[in-house]
Amino acid sequence: xxxxxxxxxxxxxxxxxxxxxKFDVSDEVxxxxxLMQRSRNRGLLPLELxxxxxxxxxxxxxxxxxxxxxxxLNPMSQLLAPYQGASLW
Amino acid sequence: xxNDLTDILASAAGDSExxxxxxxxxxxxxxxxxxxxxxxxxxxxxxVQDVFVEAFFSLKNYRGQxxxxxxxxxxxxxxxxxxxxxxxxNKIFIDVEDFEAIDVKANTDDQIDSTEAAxxxxxxxxxxxxxxxxxxxxxxxxxxxIETIADRMxxxxxxxxxxxxxxxxxxxxxxxxxxxxxxxxxxx
Numbered sequence: 001x002x003x004x005x006x007x008x009x010x011x012x013x014x015x016x017x018x019x020x021x022k023f024d025v026s027d028e029v030x031x032x033x034x035l036m037q038r039s040r041n042r043g044l045l046p047l048e049l050x051x052x053x054x055x056x057x058x059x060x061x062x063x064x065x066x067x068x069x070x071x072x073l074n075p076m077s078q079l080l081a082p083y084q085g086a087s088l089w
Numbered sequence: 090x091x092n093d094l095t096d097i098l099a100s101a102a103g104d105s106e107x108x109x110x111x112x113x114x115x116x117x118x119x120x121x122x123x124x125x126x127x128x129x130x131x132x133x134x135x136x137v138q139d140v141f142v143e144a145f146f147s148l149k150n151y152r153g154q155x156x157x158x159x160x161x162x163x164x165x166x167x168x169x170x171x172x173x174x175x176x177x178x179n180k181i182f183i184d185v186e187d188f189e190a191i192d193v194k195a196n197t198d199d200q201i202d203s204t205e206a207a208x209x210x211x212x213x214x215x216x217x218x219x220x221x222x223x224x225x226x227x228x229x230x231x232x233x234x235i236e237t238i239a240d241r242m243x244x245x246x247x248x249x250x251x252x253x254x255x256x257x258x259x260x261x262x263x264x265x266x267x268x269x270x271x272x273x274x275x276x277x
Contacts, residue, residue, distance in 0.1 A: 004264045005257070007273045008210065012229035015207035020124040023134045026112040029141040030105050036142070 093157055101148040111157075112141050118158060119165050125230045126169035128211055136172060140165045166227070166241040173219040209273075216263045221256030224249060 093114065099107035116137065123136040144164050151160050210229060214222050223242070227233035233241075239249040264270070 002261075003270050004261055007269060008213070008229070008260065008264065011201070011206040011210045011273070014201045014203045015210050015230060016232070017203040018124075018207040019204070020121045021130050021133065022117060023120050023137055024113075025116065025134060025138045025141065026109045028138050029112050029145070030109055032138065032142050033105065033108070033145050036146075 094153065097148065097151065097153070097157060100145065101151075108145060115158060115161055116141075119161060122162060122165050122231065123169060125211075125226050126172055128208065132172075136165075136168055140168050143168060163241045166223070170219060170223050170242070173222060177219055213260065213264060213267070213269070217256060217259055220252060221259055224253045225256050225260060228253065 093111065096104075096107040096111050096114075100111060119140050120133065120137050123133050123140065126136060127133050140161065144161055147164065151157070207230070214226055214229075217225065224238055227238050227241075235246055235250050235253060238244070238253075239246045242249070244252075
């Protein structure tokens with residue numbers, strides 16, 4: 001091993017004995033978790049409502065689109081189809 | 090260990106007091122690891138907090154197959170790595186020029202101050218890109234093997250080994266450029 005790498009290894013060996021700072025973060029962690037949980041729970045209901053409304057709107061659009069496509073592909077079906085307003089008997 | 094398991098299960102069920110006990114129990118080890126990622130006390134404290142918050146929300150993924158500390162170390166390493174990546178993206182470069190501030194000449198090999206040694210090594214490693222820096226930081230400061238580093242970062246063993254070799258070569262070049270051997274020539 002060359003000189004430089006040897007120096008680095010020696011420094012690394014000494015660095016392992018370094019006294020590192022001590023913290024007490026338990027209060028901050030618990031507070032942060034509580035805040036995040038609250039914001040998560042708050043965000044859930046509007047998201048579900050929004051998803052519900054979107055699903056209903058998408059279903060309506062799909063129903064209308066299928067009818068529109070059917071009419072475009074085969075316009076004669078409208079002529080042959082019985083008049084919806086007239087009573088059959 | 091058994092108490093830890095009880096607290097882990099209780100924490101996963103939402104018991105904040107149990108999680109507080111876990112935080113207190115593992116705080117010193119995590120703080121020590123995060124100190125390798127930054128030498129700023131405030132930043133280090135924030136990183137330690139981030140590790141425990143992230144661990145709490147990932148508790149359901151802990152399968153209890155290995156020691157809880159190993160699992161926490163994995164999260165901590167990734168939090169630290171993310172911190173460096175963010176620094177890189179924001180182009181925050183720590184002043185790494187100040188090797189001379191370390192009064193090394195007055196000492197002998199047996200009396201190198203561990204804090205000064207760590208500071209010098211930290212400054213040198215800070216000149217490497219985040220990936221290389223991570224591998225060497227974990228190897229030098231934490232005595233991690235290639236397998237451990239690969240496992241913590243979900244990298245391949247071969248890739249990590251290659252990265253370590255390249256990182257060492259880069260570090261040597263940087264150290265030469267910084268006249269490291271002259272500054273620390275008194276080290277036998």
